[in-house]
Amino acid sequence: MLVLISDKIKIKLSFVSGVIFWTLFTSSIIYSLFIQNYNLSVSFSSLFPKVCLTGFILSVFSYYRFIITKVDTFNFIDLLWKVFITGLVTTLISLALRFFLSVFANSTLVENPITINFFYCILIGLVMIYMISTFMVWKKLILYQKSKKLLRLWQFFELVLLASYFFDFLEVKLGEPRFNFILVLLAISSIMLIFNLKWIAYLNFKQKWKSMLFILLSAIYLYGFSKNLLQFSNTDSLIIDLFDRSFIWGMYGFLLFYAIISILVILFNLPTSSVFEKTLKEALDFQKLSQSIPRGETKNQTYEFLLDSSMSAVFATAAWLEIKEDTKISKVIRNLKEKDILKIKSTLNGSIIKSILDLELTYKINSGKFIHKLKHPQYKSIVALPILIQGNQVGFIALLSEVSNAFNPEMINIITTFVNQASISLENLSLVQESIENERYKEQLKIAKNVQKSLLPTKLINNDYLTMAAFSMAADEVGGDYYDILEYQKNKFGLIIADVSGKGTSAAFQMALMKGIFHSLGTQGVTPKDFNKKANTALSQCLELQVFITATYFDIDSEKNILHFSRAGHCPSLYYCKKENTVNYLNADGMGLGMLRNISYHNYVHSKTLKYEEEDALLLYTDGITEARNRKGEQFGSERLKKSFASHAFKLAEGIKEGIKTDLSTFIEEVVIDDDYTLVIIQFKKTTKKWLK
């Protein structure tokens, strides 16, 4: 249940219970005074006020626990400010009480124990509020960047403090050995704690001054409270005297000592804080630099930032930066004129630093060489660092000082990290641009692939006389394998398989060429021999010298069941004869298209004719199939292909295709075929009636 209550409600509850306990405590004190004064025979336990006080203290603890400890802020100045304000308010109230008492000094009202005790109760409330709030803030400061050991020590301290509180119920007076024992225990544990001052290191110069002031004031408040309490303690009319309590002593001592130690440590840290601040700024600059490009800043903003942070890091009075970008050189200049730059460059003639300034650094040099003296009326020393991207000097940063020997190797280290970070940012930027280029290139390849795919027939012939199945795969995005079929007259077909030498995008373009030739010659119903002759003439005009195309052209007459073909250097097709149950290569002499680019090519063109029968099949393929290799480097080869075809030839065209594909992939296992490969199966289904007669 308690867990479910929000922190806000817990704070309110603590506040209300604090008020109630304090009221109960005060009234019980006054009540017991009445009993004392009038000697009433009422039994009133002396324990009751103590219990109420305990309740009050616990409420205040819980209140500040939620207000201070639970807040996830490490703004130390804010925390100290809270202590300061609480102290101010409580001190002002206690001063008002003191003022009231001194105004009415010697009057009966003021000398009345009831008034004194009532005022004392108010003071107790104020002191407890102030001490506990300060205690909580000190706790937060001590436990900043806590270790497990420190946390245990703190828990021990709190435990001793708690023990001391209940010890006070025993009414042991100040000065007794048992009392002193507890005090010593508290002192030891506080001393071990108060030197945890890590938070101070994170303050800048201004913050240190502020914290010192706040802590000093909190210590003064503490002192004021102790004086105030002491005055009451001396009146001898108190029912409960806080000074009889080891708990108060322990807490008071802890708070005061921590305040004093903090002030001293801050004081001694003041001179070094500028160094720390500088390092912190450098670290932040470094971070900014590394984020500048991803943040979408332009190159120039990065240059400017690099120059400015480097300047402030080495106290340079003037500086400039030059970076090669494509053809031009971009410059950023600070507190300098162009003619100064030329003058400085001319005075450095012959030194290594000059080669840096001329962007001509070709080898790695010792960073000590980056610093140089200057013979210039205004500037006495220079440091110049090359900016390298992928080992090449693309620019430099030059920093000038009016003092001679102004730069030291540590400074170079700092600027080097700046420069390196900037180079990385710039490199990243160019990588991003490169990958965009790449993306664009891939996009274009994709388009080429789509174009190439559209060159292959989308609809295969599938009628009463012929069924066809085909499969084609490119090694690269685009390939150079081509097959196609067209019906140039009723039941008369032109069929081609072709393979452009080489692979890739250029091969795909030659393939488009081949398609043009096939569709212009094929529709005219030319003979296979004429097809190859004319294709060779056409291609001789436009193919690159190294490129040739192998092809086999078939003329199928499905009325007469005649297959007529001419092979132009393409790997021989396989023929399955159902009647004899044999598979054979269709060998015929021939030469690749574009290999011989004159009329003598005609001498090498031959053709063959054969008559086919029902369920005979023809397998066209490209050398990607036979040259596919397994991991041992063995080729699939024409013999394996022949066997594979034979074992699947009884199936339908689609089944033959799948069967050969499976055999091939079993053979090569997971090796990727590094060539375009194509399979085309033509199955002769039915012989025509004419022929049957």
Added chain:
Amino acid sequence: MAEINSENINEIHFIHINGEIDAQTSIYLDNALKNAVISNEKKIIVDLLRLEYISSAGLGVFISYLDEFKIQDICMVLFGISEKVKHVFDILGLNKLLTIVETKEQAIDSFA
């Protein structure tokens, strides 16, 4: 992987081809032939004894020099061709355009 070495022995330019000639390595073959033409060699013997494989791109290189050789009256003879490579040459019809002999001696004799 391919290694192509050229040497001149008794006015004959020898080109030794080792390994596999594919689309990438065909450039080396092209360079070797180009150099032979530039240095005005008239008698070229190509040693294919250690040629393991030649792709269509590699064959294209040989083909691309046929006209040039004819014009410049350069004579090129190939020898030591393996059965597998020979098969590729035959299918393509390249055997009809190139002078292919079996041994180095035959190749040298062919110039006599």
